[in-house]
Amino acid sequence: MTVKAIVTDVEGTTSDIDFVHQCLFPYARERMPAFIAAHGHDPALKPYMAMIVAETDLAADDLEGIAERLQHWIDEDLKHTALKAVQGMIWREGFEQEVFRAHVYPDAVHHLRRWHEAGLPLYVYSSGSIAAQQLYFRHSAAGDLSGLFSGHYDTTIGGKRQAESYRKIAADLGMKAGEILFLSDIEAELDAASEAGWQTTQIVREGTLASARHRQATDFGGVALDPS
The missing domain is CATH 3.40.50.1000 (HAD superfamily/HAD-like)
Incomplete structure (x- = not known):
């Protein structure tokens, strides 16, 4: 056919694959705590934060714990919808500021x-x-x-x-x-x-x-x- x-x-x-694992993943991991602290209550993140809370023992207001869990998922290369959404939001800054090119x-x-x-x-x-x-x-x-x-x-x-x-x-x-x-x-x-x-x-x-x-x-x- x-x-x-x-x-x-x-x-x-x-x-x-090395660009993703050696550039994009570390960039998101390093910035995860500050990003979640600054934007954890933003409407754009709300559905993803809810997914994380629903699938873990973390409280919705435990932004530090949520950031640490997301970092752990990055280390595991977990293909989690919420993680991938948050990573993309962090990468946007890097791409738009031309920190890197894909x-x-x-x-x-x-x-x-x-x-x-x-x-x-x-x-x-x-x-x-x-x-x-x-x-x-x-x-x-x-x-x-x-x-x-x-x-x-x-x-x-x-x-x-x-x-x-x-x-x-x-x-x-x-x-x-x-x-x-x-x-x-x-x-x-x-x-x-x-x-x-x-x-x-x-x-x-x-x-x-x-x-x-x-x-x-x-x-x-x-x-x-x-x-x-």
């Missing part, structure tokens, strides 16, 4: 632009919040890439290792599952997408654990849009 849309992961796929592999930049120009809809599905995804591609080292994407999905639609999440995305796109190609470096995510009927390709960059269950490409230039 011909590919009619591409959904891509970010960390380890479009972008260097890394996107040149091959990904080239082919994302090429596919977009060819009229192929592109989407992002990442554990990072939708706001953080948009911020990331708007402030990339290759320039503003945000216009290449027709939409974004995060863990509010479901976990990336759950087939039901991909079924929901396909339904939201109004497409047959087999018309959608998912790009990721993580085998378990590709397994879930495949279970939901999607086409899959693993992007196998340096350090990626290759999967025998999915088509592979060493970069975006090797991605085949014809399933044959």
Whole structure:
């Protein structure tokens, strides 16, 4: 079945995992206590603070404890919706002040632009919040890439290792599952997408654990849009 849309992961796929773990994560971790102290009662944070309180033994007014828990979740690389939302809010300052620019592999930049120009809809599905995804591609080292994407999905639609999440995305796109190609470096995510009927390709960059269950490409230039 011909590919009619591409959904891509970010960390380890479009972008260097080291940039996320060695730049973005430490930046958010260092600033977490001050950010929560200053904004913990802001309306924008209210739903996420409520999620944290509901899932822990912390009190809503224990801002120091909440900040420490979020730092702990960063250390564990926990894909928690509330954490990802708060991280994105902290990263905004860094991006807008040009403390850093988001890394996107040149091959990904080239082919994302090429596919977009060819009229192929592109989407992002990442554990990072939708706001953080948009911020990331708007402030990339290759320039503003945000216009290449027709939409974004995060863990509010479901976990990336759950087939039901991909079924929901396909339904939201109004497409047959087999018309959608998912790009990721993580085998378990590709397994879930495949279970939901999607086409899959693993992007196998340096350090990626290759999967025998999915088509592979060493970069975006090797991605085949014809399933044959």
